[in-house]
Amino acid sequence: MTFQADLEKLFGLKTVTYKYNLSKEELFHEAIANDRGRVRRDGPSNEQKAFPTKLGVNGPLVYYTDPDCTGRRTKDTYAVKWPEVADQIWFKADLNPYDPQKYQGLLKRVVDHLNAKRASLYVQDVFMGSDPEFAVPYRFVGEYATHAMFAHNMFPKGLIGVKDADARRWTMLNVPSFWCEPERDGCRSEAAIVIDTRNKICLVAGRADYCGVVKKTIFTVGNFLLPLEGRLSMHCSANVGAKGDAAILFGLSGTGKTTLSADPNRRLIGDDETIWSDNGLCNLEDGCYAKLINLDKEAEPVIAAALSKPGTIIENVPPLPGKRMEECHPDELDLSDASIAENTRFSYPLSANPNVMPNGRGPHPQTIVLLTADAFGVLPPIAILEPKDVMYHFVSGFTARVAGTEVGITEPTPTFSACFGGPFMAHKPNVYARLLAEKMQQHKARCILLNTGWQGGPYGVGKRISIRMTRALLNAALNGELDDVPTETHPILNLKMPTACPDVPSEMLNPRNGWADKAAYDAQAIKLRDMFRENFRKKGFADFGIEERI
Numbered sequence: 001m002t003f004q005a006d007l008e009k010l011f012g013l014k015t016v017t018y019k020y021n022l023s024k025e026e027l028f029h030e031a032i033a034n035d036r037g038r039v040r041r042d043g044p045s046n047e048q049k050a051f052p053t054k055l056g057v058n059g060p061l062v063y064y065t066d067p068d069c070t071g072r073r074t075k076d077t078y079a080v081k082w083p084e085v086a087d088q089i090w091f092k093a094d095l096n097p098y099d100p101q102k103y104q105g106l107l108k109r110v111v112d113h114l115n116a117k118r119a120s121l122y123v124q125d126v127f128m129g130s131d132p133e134f135a136v137p138y139r140f141v142g143e144y145a146t147h148a149m150f151a152h153n154m155f156p157k158g159l160i161g162v163k164d165a166d167a168r169r170w171t172m173l174n175v176p177s178f179w180c181e182p183e184r185d186g187c188r189s190e191a192a193i194v195i196d197t198r199n200k201i202c203l204v205a206g207r208a209d210y211c212g213v214v215k216k217t218i219f220t221v222g223n224f225l226l227p228l229e230g231r232l233s234m235h236c237s238a239n240v241g242a243k244g245d246a247a248i249l250f251g252l253s254g255t256g257k258t259t260l261s262a263d264p265n266r267r268l269i270g271d272d273e274t275i276w277s278d279n280g281l282c283n284l285e286d287g288c289y290a291k292l293i294n295l296d297k298e299a300e301p302v303i304a305a306a307l308s309k310p311g312t313i314i315e316n317v318p319p320l321p322g323k324r325m326e327e328c329h330p331d332e333l334d335l336s337d338a339s340i341a342e343n344t345r346f347s348y349p350l351s352a353n354p355n356v357m358p359n360g361r362g363p364h365p366q367t368i369v370l371l372t373a374d375a376f377g378v379l380p381p382i383a384i385l386e387p388k389d390v391m392y393h394f395v396s397g398f399t400a401r402v403a404g405t406e407v408g409i410t411e412p413t414p415t416f417s418a419c420f421g422g423p424f425m426a427h428k429p430n431v432y433a434r435l436l437a438e439k440m441q442q443h444k445a446r447c448i449l450l451n452t453g454w455q456g457g458p459y460g461v462g463k464r465i466s467i468r469m470t471r472a473l474l475n476a477a478l479n480g481e482l483d484d485v486p487t488e489t490h491p492i493l494n495l496k497m498p499t500a501c502p503d504v505p506s507e508m509l510n511p512r513n514g515w516a517d518k519a520a521y522d523a524q525a526i527k528l529r530d531m532f533r534e535n536f537r538k539k540g541f542a543d544f545g546i547e548e549r550i
């Protein structure tokens with residue numbers, strides 16, 4: 001069947017036209033010429049301000065999202081509660097159930113909207129997963145060339161040998177110009193991002209044009225499909241050292257997956273979504289999506305170098321004061337400006353990084369790193385974990401973020417997000433925990449907890465550990481230099497802290513040393529311990545057979 005016939009059958013799209021599998025250059029020009037024209041003015045609130053522009057004459061493409069959508073809209077993310085998956089999917093506040101009838105009504109309204117306006121849609125055929133043995137065909141269909149270009153950047157293309165491609169294909173229908181009506185459509189706001197497992201559809205309806213939606217929605221689908229085949233999909237980055245030694249780095253947003261995996265001395269598998277199968281590791285994607293806020297070009301040379309490469313899409317970054325974007329050089333972006341969004345981003349294909357693994361694949365990991373960015377300032381910069389500690393911290397999924405950038409807000413916010421990516425885990429955490437336990441037993445890996453957060457006091461008092469220092473700790477672990485060092489056990493948090501590490505001052509290894517007020521440190525550590533305990537009980541992790549470790 002042709003893709004047009006497929007889309008007519010799947011959605012009832014009839015009076016639309018398509019631009020199919022355009023090249024990156026074509027998509028760039030389409031985005032500049034057409035996406036801007038789609039600014040809509042007929043909605044209930046302000047006009048949608050999303051528009052693309054270009055940096056300099058030839059790009060990169062710069063995209064300004066809808067101001068209401070500079071990050072993922074977790075509360076507006078749903079899976080259809082079809083009876084056959086009602087007990088299987090882990091519905092929660094960031095993956096809500098959608099009533100099947102209401103969903104069918106919404107989908108019909110979106111399709112009617114596209115047919116009525118005789119929309120011109122971009123179609124980009126890519127894959128989820130780099131290993132043809134289990135890669136899933138992923139068809140992006142959407143109104144904006146920017147998103148088609150993002151899909152082109154971010155996902156594997158042209159894989160040979162994928163079986164049953166037509167039957168296994170998932171399709172995203174991405175329609176930012178539609179306005180959901182909560183009463184009629186059964187959703188919460190004017191935007192809905194809905195996963196439909198029965199028909200293999202990801203529907204993006206309404207104001208949800210943050211590019212990350214195009215990748216994280218299909219990642220959630222992967223987290224649904226792959227474990228059913230015994231494959232572990234993970235919210236982690238992965239890279240490989242000179243000796244063929246692979247490592248995976250789990251972590252919630254902002255903990256350092258992308259930053260730390262981009263290491264000039266190690267080859268990258270991927271920065272965010274990785275699959276661990278019997279064949280080893282493989283990237284679910286083919287591109288990176290890095291944060292730009294305060295990017296330090298010296299500490300993050302690999303990422304900085306990719307910024308001006310062709311094909312890059314920059315999101316929500318303004319130019320330096322007094323500059324016009326069209327006359328700018330990439331050095332003239334204001335990377336410190338968070339006025340549009342703290343979560344400024346850029347997307348680039350893996351090919352922009354000279355140091356990547358061929359075909360996005362690598363061997364089984366020898367090191368498992370759990371990243372956390374503790375803004376309370378109490379976790380040690382590094383701890384050595386036993387497999388049962390890994391299971392405990394994996395289901396706990398702790399990080400603490402800074403509350404915000406506003407003056408006067410100094411209290412860090414704890415987040416416990418199972419498997420270091422709760423919103424994307426379509427099954428309950430035990431499904432992933434069981435697979436991780438099996439894989440760890442099969443392929444004995446060393447495990448560490450690496451804290452990229454605050455030292456010497458909480459956010460506002462202490463300082464964030466430098467990327468240089470984090471790298472020194474990480475490299476020592478990766479090289480096996482911490483395998484046999486003496487350790488001391490944290491009396492409150494039950495973590496094994498090395499007492500010496502090459503290139504790192506020893507006094508840094510115990511976080512209590514950095515606090516002027518030791519009693520305050522102990523009190524804060526006890527508070528954190530209690531948060532871990534409460535989370536563990538509240539979520540019933542003991543019922544999954546996970547041992548409580550703190």
Ligand SMILES: Nc1ncnc2c1ncn2[C@@H]1O[C@H](COP(=O)(O)OP(=O)(O)O)[C@@H](O)[C@H]1O
Pocket residue numbers: 251252253254255256257258259260271290291293294295296452453464465466467468470
């Ligand atoms: N010690 C550190 N280790 C890692 N990242 C750090 C560190 N200190 C500051 N950062 C900053 O924190 C952010 C980490 O974000 P990122 O690597 O994109 O995380 P993730 O990919 O897990 O969402 C980056 O902006 C980075 O510059």
Ligand SMILES: C=C(OP(=O)(O)O)C(=O)O
Pocket residue numbers: 071072212216252253254257258272289
């Ligand atoms: C793209 C995202 O992932 P991360 O922040 O983990 O890089 C996101 O959370 O929107």
Ligand SMILES: [Mn+2]
Pocket residue numbers: 257258259271272289290291
């Ligand atoms: Mn990242």
